[in-house]
Amino acid sequence: MTESPARTERGTPVELTDLTRVYGSIHALDGLTLHIDPGELVALLGPSGCGKTTALRILAGLDRATSGTVAVGGRDLTGVPANKRDMGMVFQAYSLFPHMTVRDNVAFGLKMRGRDKAARNRRADDMLDLVGLTEHGGRFAHQLSGGQQQRVALARALAVEPSVLLLDEPLSALDAKVRSQLRDEIRRVQLEVGTTTLFVTHDQEEALAVADRVGVMNQGRMDQIAAPADLYANPATPFVAEFVGLNNKVPATVDGGRAQVLGVSVPVIEGSLSAGPGIAMVRPESVTVAEVGGGDAGNARVTSVNFLGPISRVYCRLGEGDGAIDLMAQVASSLATRLTPGDPVVVGVEPTAVLVVAAP
């Protein structure tokens, strides 16, 4: 995980207050409150149906909140229609107008604002330059790849100099490599123009990589919003701990702000069980695996090894029978390649802080 680059503060603050959205008996949003600082990029992360897209669509004016308010730059936009909100949006589905050239697509928002043709084309070319598609101005959408189409959609959204940029899972339809490139490009462009941005995604890697802050949503509510590193290291709820990153659930005993996990004393993070037996959420990279030799039985056995390139995941079983604990460790592939299922190993945990929750 890399540290976020410095951001500018040319954007506009956004305030969503106590938003609810009810569809029949379903509460898509259940009292969502969110503040976004000027120029900040906030990612809303969560599983399907958690309400993140609903929140974005309400901010865009494409959906109506059952209750609650939307304010941008201190102005209440709750009842303002989408075309009067001055926002730019990139959609999950390819949304370029098929009958227009790339340049006309990018200039469309400016045309709606009454800019003359020369100014429109100049701005459109600048935006295409920003996303590296200067040469493609005369093409049509069907002549571009998916990644190029989303770049044009980004240029189109930014051409109108929106007060807020909304990104609704813009990378979902792309393959892994293009996705990663465009993700970095979105962040670069966002930092360059300094527009306040709300990025909705279900991909935690995407959210952690580009956002200043990541909000994890669950059942229409914000479970936690924090900087990516903070969110990863200090999950506030079991849901956040499980959704962001992978976890091992290991029996632990808490006493005096520390927990005994696999015989190692580790600090507990805020929101943990205060005392007594519980379940510690241990990150795979905090689980250590050591080879044993000379007939030593170790304390666990390897059950499988997943090679992922520079790192690998090693699955081990600690103990036998009903009390056995299955653990997943993330280790260097140089070690993992020497391990095979059935090998005895010694597993432990590093003394990093963990969230301990009550046992179910």
Added chain:
Amino acid sequence: MTGSPSVGFRVFRAVFLLACVAFFALPLVAMLDFSTKIPATGERTFADWQALVTNDSLRESIIVSVELAVLTVAGMVLLLVPTMIWVRLRVPRATRLVEFLCLLPLTIPALVIVVGIKNVMAWVNYYIGDTPLALTFPYIILVLPFSYRAIDSALSAIDVKTLSEAARSLGAGWPTVFVRIVLPNIVGGVLGAATITVALVLGEFTFGSLLNYQTMPVEIAAIYKVQARAAVAAALASIILIAVLLMLLSYVSRDRRTREGRATA
């Protein structure tokens, strides 16, 4: 498997194509032959084709039918296109109902519809006068099933919701979304619906006849009893007109694709 087709297959293909061409072309050639030949002498004459413009009642009926075709196309487009776009965007749960209503005329015999709307037509005539152009209203109903299908296919080929939301987020109002975003992307479907409408209106007999209006098919049927060659000439002319319309439609669609393709060069 690749490679050029065998000689046998090529012969079969050529024969099959010729058979198809003959199947469609022979009746037309026969119509042309019948309408231009004096049976007694075997001489050729275009007198009956000239009747299309010189025979007052036939000429007037052709004008009425063309006017009806234009008005029906306009009415159908104005009624159906905004309704279908609106239903897709704002009330998708009404899709099935609208589809059912549009397809309904297909399931009811024209004769039954005519009997049903006869009283309504009396009111229409009361308000707009006793003009054959009043047939526009029942004709719009008559063409709904075919037009609906053509426009529905065009709408299904694009993501109307996302395109309109993208346009709205960029500052476009609903009229702009309709006219500048959705309509240009369903032009093919609308043209298809218009062509079908023209074909239907130019060939419609039941409504015109039972409601006592002298439309082209009604006039052709009447002339056929006394001047068969002129009637066949009029029928062939209407077929040629519809064929030309279809070719124009195909040309317009191809021209759009060519223009878009040229942009890559």
